[in-house]
Amino acid sequence: MKRQKVSCKSILIMGAVISLSLFGCGNGKKSDDSSAVQAETTAASTIEVETASLETGSSQMDLEALRKDLKEKYDIGEPGSIAKNEKTGKWKMVRVSNGTPASNYAVDYAKAYITDDSDIHFIVNFGLKTTTKIKTMFGKVEAKTTEWTKGEENDANLIGTGLELADQFFDLETGEEIKAEADxxxxxxxxxxxxxxxxxxxxxxxxxxxxxxxxxxxxxxxxxxxxxxxxxxxxxxxxxxxxxxxxxxxxxxxxxxxxxxxxxxxxxxxxxxxxxxxxxxxxxxxxxxxxxxxxxxxxxxxxxx
Incomplete structure (x- = not known):
């Protein structure tokens, strides 16, 4: 059988084709890997966002439920500003008229409306003729109750300055009152x-x-x-x-x-x-x-x- 002669030119062309084929296969694998990593990253990010959204949504629902409960039980509404001499924007006040001491729901109120330790809120109870200051500090809630004096709820310089009746502290997490105790x-x-x-x-x-x-x-x-x-x-x-x-x-x-x-x-x-x-x-x-x-x-x- 007569052997067919192959030229150097043909060999070079075939080598180039093979090289291109191999190079193309390599790029295809790399591209597939990148796509897979990107897909996994996107999926993980989506899960994190969805989880955060669920937590935020759940937290918001808890907050709304707590505020609704305070409104139904004690007629606690959205805290308002104090008309005179309040320059910080952190002092707020709520007016109520019921027979329940504010210390009974101070922790729930703090969870519902206090945003940080610089907030100071007052619950003026015209039924009991008391004013209770609600403040948080280092994971504790202070409920300081004083005698209400006429008009104090309109002036930051006067509110909470009546005769002190009680000053109680509660654990913000457990709600338990902190008392001086000994074994x-x-x-x-x-x-x-x-x-x-x-x-x-x-x-x-x-x-x-x-x-x-x-x-x-x-x-x-x-x-x-x-x-x-x-x-x-x-x-x-x-x-x-x-x-x-x-x-x-x-x-x-x-x-x-x-x-x-x-x-x-x-x-x-x-x-x-x-x-x-x-x-x-x-x-x-x-x-x-x-x-x-x-x-x-x-x-x-x-x-x-």
Whole structure:
């Protein structure tokens, strides 16, 4: 059989065709992979968007349901602005007239209408003649209730300034009230143990020149006597002694309230006495706790002469 002769030109053409074919196949595979990745990415993005939309929708539905519940039960509507002297845009007010203290639904209200810790809302209840300030802070809700005074709801400088009736704190997540509590199983201590513990707790807490002259306990009332008459001796800046005594009240009581539960369980009242500069007695029932430790709420001048 006669062998057919193939030219170099033919070989070159065939090689080019094969190369083009191979190159085309390679590009086709790469294109398919890219399309698959893009499709997967698009699908994942779509799922994320749909999930976020569902969560937002669900959250919005919960919010609307909560607001509807507040409206039906307590006639709580959309908070409005305060007419006079409100410059922050963060103070809001609601008017109601029912027999339910705002503290009963303070947590639900906060979840429904408070957007951040800088918001301050007031619920003015004409039925109870009270004004309750609702504010959140670090996962807690404060419900401070004061006596309502005529016209205060129209002026930011006046609202919530009546006589304080109650100041309560609640856990925003659980709704439980935060109270000053001690472990009853911790027991109590002997009077001498309490007195020595208090003296030790106050050591180093006093101002320069201030001394604790006596600590006594009568079985109920824990009394601390302090002398501040020498705090200005040798000082370049003279401090008004009345003001120094007022400031020292919180320092002394905070140190005592920081003691362990067995000491807390032992006393019922604390008296802080500064002689001529006044004295004050706190009952255990007025101890507060915002979740950061026990304290007595001290506003303004509390010492009596």
């Amino acid at each position: 009853p199983n911790a027991g109590t201590v002997q009077p001498d143990e309490l007195i020595n513990a208090v003296k030790e707790a106050l050591r180093g807490e006093m101002m320069e020149g201030q001394t604790i002259t006596d600590v006594s306990f009568d079985g109920s009332n824990l009394k601390i006597v302090s002398d501040i008459s020498k705090i200005n001796e040798g000082a370049k800046i003279q401090v008004p002694l009345d003001a120094a005594a007022e400031t020292s009240v919180g320092t002394i009581t905070d140190a005592i309230l920081a003691l362990d539960d067995q000491y807390y369980n032992t006393w019922e009242k604390i008296t802080v006495d500064f002689g001529n500069f006044g004295h004050v007695t706190f009952d255990k029932s007025s101890v507060m706790d915002e979740g950061l430790g026990k304290f007595f709420k001290i506003t303004g001048n509390v010492l009596k002469k």
